[in-house]
Amino acid sequence: MSPALFTLFAALTLASAVGVVANKNVVNAAMCFLLGLVGVAGLFVQLDAYLLAFLLLLVYAGAVVVLFLFIVMLLGPQGRAAWRLTPGAVVGGLVAGALLLAGWGSLLVHGRLDPPPPDGAPGVGAALKPYAYQLFTTYLLPVQVMGFLLLVAMLGVIVLSRKADGTEKAP
Amino acid sequence: MAAITVARKPLTFAERTYLPQILGGLRTTLRHLVRRKQTLEYPEERPAIPPGYRGVPTLVRDPHGREKCVSCQLCEFVCPPKAIRITPGAVPADSGRDHIEKAPQAFTIDMLRCIYCGFCQEVCPEEAIFLQNQFSLSGYSRAELVHDKARLYELGGTLPDAHYKWDRKLAAATAPGRAH
Amino acid sequence: MVDLWFQLPPLVQGLLKGLAVIGVIFPIAGLCSMAERKVAAWVQDRPGPNRAIVPWVAWVPLLGRFLQRLGLFHVLADGGKMLFKEDSLPGHVNKFYFVLAPILAMIPALTTVTTVPFGAYLDGAGALVPLGLGPLDLGILAVFAVSSLGVYSLVLAGWASNSKYPFLGSVRASAQLISYELSMALSVLPVFLWINAPGREGTLSLARAVEFQSGSWQGGLTPGWGGAWFGFLMPLSAFIFLVALFAETNRTPFDTIESESDLVGSFHTEYGAFKWGLFFVAEYAHMVVGSGVFILLFGGGWNPLPWVPLADLVGWLHHLTGAAWAVAPLFVGALSIVIFLTKVLLMIFFFMMIRWTVPRFRYDQVMKLGWQKLLPLAIANLIFYAVAIAWIQP
Amino acid sequence: MITATLDHYLLLSAALFALGFLGVLLRRNALVIFMSLELMLVASTLALVAFSRFNRTLDGNVFVFFILTVAAAEVAVGLAIIVALFRQRHTLQVDELNALKH
Structure with missing residues (x-):
């Protein structure tokens, strides 16, 4: 579990997740999703779950995102406003954000931020x-x-x- | 006319799996793999030109090396794409052939227009223009592909024939006791 | 020299090995394009390309002339042409994805190589150790996972080209490649059911599949059958895998994705010069890797003949010559790689023969074949072998 | 440089989940909403794998199998619904799919 690799993959995953949510173009969003999946697969490898990393690539990257692209191409792109800022959504978003921040805060305050990283459990991995x-x-x-x-x-x-x-x- | 519907024979199971057909096809292609090649390697190997081949139109001389064309312009008239241009001129008086009325002063065939139909050869009363066996024609400019008289004679050369029509005419005209 | 190699740091070793493999794959992919033209010509009773000459090389008395007639220098000419042509970028395309697509085509094609073992050498104890870039225990899964990413290049190329034929091609690509992946994965399962018989450590490694076919199999299911290739044990699996491989590598009868007669080349219609060349090389790299996986799973890997494993061959050589070099790791490794590559090239030759033998399927026929014929067949095959293996296991 | 601990993975997973949630709430395109849903699923798998790794058990990993299966089935059905919807209404914007309202 190399910290540098963790940082790299975490940053990749987060950035591409932002890309999925913020991109106006559906194809861009799908490609960002693909990149995020590669990041998550990298994190899985960091967590010794090699099998799951490859399964994730096989199922999600190999089939799910391709299906998304297929549907995008089948239905054609839609050039309308991308965001839906109804009051309900904004309130929901704010509440959810507050909850998330609260959760993070509690993790930071109460969480054991630095437990000894355990060595590989038997049977986990490939x-x-x-x-x-x-x-x-x-x-x-x-x-x-x-x-x-x-x-x-x-x-x-x-x-x-x-x-x-x-x-x-x-x- | 009534259309006749022919029932297609249903495929057998073996045919529906495609496999026997694919194997049979493979046998054919493998046989061709080792067959003698049919291709000529062109610049080194030349194809045999069959008799009656219609290649590039050329002007020919008679066996004595004399110009046959009398500038009658029939070919110019008959040429479908109007590729031939003839400027008629007089035959010089001291050439011994001045009983022939005209000879081409200029004779050009625009090979960018020529369609190799052979009408010019067919129509020529003097057998002076022939589509011979040159088939490969190329040049670096458009002007190069407009053949002038010198080039046409260079390509055509001399063809054997025994008519000597104008010699006989001269002989007939000058023979004693024969008047027209 | 061998000692020197093992003294290098692992990173340098990996880098060198990777470069060496890419250095082999790339020329093979290039040569395949040449071979394709030559085989096409021969099947059609033509001599094929035979004119290009490199000075000095071609003046070697007999060999140079032979190489020239073989058309080998046309590879260089083609490559040079592709490099130095104007690399045009049409005005109506999505520039980012248009440029990205050929790169994406190369990445999975070259990455799958890391998961494919391509030879073996004898270690000190006389056991065969597989040679490969990544000693992945997940061999076949990794191959499928990485090669399934190859579809993005086709889809993105078609989408970014922003014109009709490429677009239709990419729609076809996304559907066809997913469809045949299923049958492919299912057809491989019986092999791994067989080599993962009870009492063995579970594995998906390709090298282990070859180990079974080498006859050096210890314990587990049917020890006496060692040396038999899976192609003989499971002809139906091999057949399904082969058909799916044709579809996955986008080769004729199944090249509806780039069918030039109705889609004008489809996803690479708008491409030219080196970007097109990358697609081209990637297609052949896919073929090389796909053939390699087929050989490893069903064709005995680096064993010269069915029931004649590499170890026996080396033993006989050693017995005949009595020389020590016959069992040297370097010699055995090189021998195994040569045998493996020969088989792969034979497979590629088969691909090319099929191309000039079988006409292309219509797109709806491709889908029907994939979903209604091949997939049920693969499932039935899997069930049959699952029952059979449970039946014969001791 | 930090050492990656369970908390880091959980924070990351929570952030991913939140981003997916945001996408579901705020985007109008049905396909993007669907992708955001998938993002949330992936975030949960990340948390499961992290728990599994740090607690030295396999159960979390096995759960991820199930999540992957469900996700695949969900995508197939979901996309089929979206295609059927598009055939009927010729739009993918969720706030135009309001036939029940009017």
């Missing part, structure tokens, strides 16, 4: 077996539920992407 044992023993039910969820999601997408008269097949 080794697959611990993950597999966990997934198929303790978390067997959630795995099944996830499978079911994916099936339902697939069916849902197929139904949704049919046109109303049912002439067009699912993409």
